[in-house]
Amino acid sequence: MKIGIIGAGNIGATLARKLAASGHEVKLANSKGPDSIRDLARDVGATAVSKEDAVRSVEAIILSIPFANYPDLAGLFKDVPTDVVVIDTSNYYPFRDGAIAEVDGGRPESTWVSEQIGRPVVKAWNAVLAETLAERGQPNGTSGRIAIPVAGDDPKAKATAMELVEATGFDAHDSGSLGDSWRQQPGTPAYCTELTRSELRSALQSADQSRAAGNREALIREFAAAGGKLTHDEIVARNRAVTA
Numbered sequence: 001m002k003i004g005i006i007g008a009g010n011i012g013a014t015l016a017r018k019l020a021a022s023g024h025e026v027k028l029a030n031s032k033g034p035d036s037i038r039d040l041a042r043d044v045g046a047t048a049v050s051k052e053d054a055v056r057s058v059e060a061i062i063l064s065i066p067f068a069n070y071p072d073l074a075g076l077f078k079d080v081p082t083d084v085v086v087i088d089t090s091n092y093y094p095f096r097d098g099a100i101a102e103v104d105g106g107r108p109e110s111t112w113v114s115e116q117i118g119r120p121v122v123k124a125w126n127a128v129l130a131e132t133l134a135e136r137g138q139p140n141g142t143s144g145r146i147a148i149p150v151a152g153d154d155p156k157a158k159a160t161a162m163e164l165v166e167a168t169g170f171d172a173h174d175s176g177s178l179g180d181s182w183r184q185q186p187g188t189p190a191y192c193t194e195l196t197r198s199e200l201r202s203a204l205q206s207a208d209q210s211r212a213a214g215n216r217e218a219l220i221r222e223f224a225a226a227g228g229k230l231t232h233d234e235i236v237a238r239n240r241a242v243t244a
């Protein structure tokens, strides 16, 4: 598949590496321009391009930029055919992104993203830590394989996103509509807790929207206080404990 990725950081570059390794043709873009990611793109098996080029002549587009920057992408999709699948990996963290009233008021993050860019999106890969994505993928059929929730309203677009999630080494789990995608946002039991498919199904069902923002903030405070001293497994364990 021809894929454009906007955002060449922890998540975008890792997705580029994994999708290129599984045979996809990947273009990678950032905000500073292709010259600034030429070496990175070569290293991960992708081609460095501008944002405009990343959305041209592709079958899927992955957006992986800081949440507050999505309004920058408004207008980018005006000539992109409607059958091109747009996948959003984002999460909202007010300490980093500033307060966004609609999302604080309960609008699912990816619904807000979709409104900013003027396109339907599928939400995927948001609920795995960058290290999980980079290091913990496994071949299909491996016992204990970690599952990733994939939410969206268009069945065909969601099927494409799920195929790509599987290609990155994780079970793709259909987590419902975009309206339901608050169930996989920060502060919920499904978020960055490294669950198998059956565990993920239960976690999504048990999510409590009224607790999510409080859990998210409690975890951020805890991680900040630890000053980078927690191991990856300790972070996952704290995510599980606080959101249970």
Ligand SMILES: NC(=O)c1ccc[n+]([C@@H]2O[C@H](COP(=O)([O-])OP(=O)(O)OC[C@H]3O[C@@H](n4cnc5c(N)ncnc54)[C@H](OP(=O)(O)O)[C@@H]3O)[C@@H](O)[C@H]2O)c1
Pocket: 006, 007, 008, 009, 010, 011, 012, 029, 030, 031, 032, 033, 036, 051, 064, 065, 066, 067, 069, 072, 073, 089, 090, 091, 092, 125, 126, 127, 128, 129, 130, 131
């Ligand atoms: N890190 C994680 O563990 C994790 C896990 C799951 C989901 N996520 C979510 O995935 C998204 C990306 O996270 P990340 O950790 O990969 O971020 P990151 O490492 O900070 O990388 C962000 C990338 O986005 C690019 N960018 C920023 N603004 C842009 C714009 N207006 N147009 C085009 N490119 C732009 C940056 O390019 P420049 O450097 O050129 O500005 C950079 O390449 C976030 O929404 C995050 O919440 C993160």
